[in-house]
Amino acid sequence: MSKKKVLIISGPTSTGKTSLAVKLAQRFNGELISADSRQIYRGLDIGTGKDHPSGTLIHLVDILNPNQTFSAFQFRRLALEKIKTIHQKKKLPIIVGGTGYYIDSLVKKEPQFLSPPRPWFRSFFNLLPSSFLKLLHLLFNRRQYLNLNQSEKNNPQRLIRKLEVKLPGKKNKIPPFPYDFLHLNLTAPQKILNSRIDQRVKSRLKQGLLKEIEKLLVSYDWSDPGLKTLAYQEFEPYFASPSPQTLISAVAKWRQHEHAYAKRQLTWFKKRPALKFFYINSSAYPSSVISFVAKWYNKL
């Protein structure tokens, strides 16, 4: 029996994932599922570059208010549901987005333990110094702790989660996914990405990003998870004391953060050999993808 097909389109910011996904959806009778940890939020439109393609359905966009938290676990659950219903409609699910971690949560095959987030636990441990967290790990989790690398050892967020997983409670096995994934990854040299980003920053300001932020601030606060987003968080000092200087430095910060973000994404995807890479600056770009997908799509 052949597995059901799921197409994935990932890649760093500003590579035009959505517009490619829309094209492919039209061509192969598909519906999109966004794997984007920011476009999940209502009201973050200009800053996250949200598209509302006409004629193509896109799921998991605008499903949360900016003061709600979300996680890869929830993403996985929702996305798997969507994949199922799209298949039932005899259509092709197309996952599209730059949040590599969300995509991993779908693709990883090994059964995993499920341990729900416990907000009280996190808020308590967030108050403790990281040296204490390390000590706790050494006591309760010695072997795992000694195998951690520097980066993980010094990361309070990760240490807390690792302790949280150890808490008693129900832990469910998740079966492997019976899907035939084709994972495409759009990419480009960093220089090209950076100049695309710079252009986009300008046009987003013109589109009225500041007005959008103003509107969000009526109902939400800078500490809300949705506002801790590139293109928003950088403007907090500006809204605290508006002046040409604070505006300029906010925009400069935003640009820098956006560049760094693209780089992190590049690093993330680079390491995954199962992906099929497409360079968006190559002359064969859009047509080469379409024929590649067609081959996979028509195969049994």
Add this chain to the structure above:
RNA sequence: CCAGCGGUAGCAAAGCGGUUAUGCGAUGGUCUGUAAAACCAUUUUAGGCAGGUUCAACUCCUGCCCGCUGGA
């Protein structure tokens, strides 16, 4: 022209007569349920210019150049 303050790594910004400021950025990474997050490593001795004092000067002294502020 006079006076005051200042000139420190790509940028910002301290202390100090003799060991690494630091932050940001940049570069390379980490990642198994907060990921546009969080975290790690690297960024080979920088100190406006010319002298002087000293065993030793980014640090003290003199002159010059440049910037900011105030006064004529």
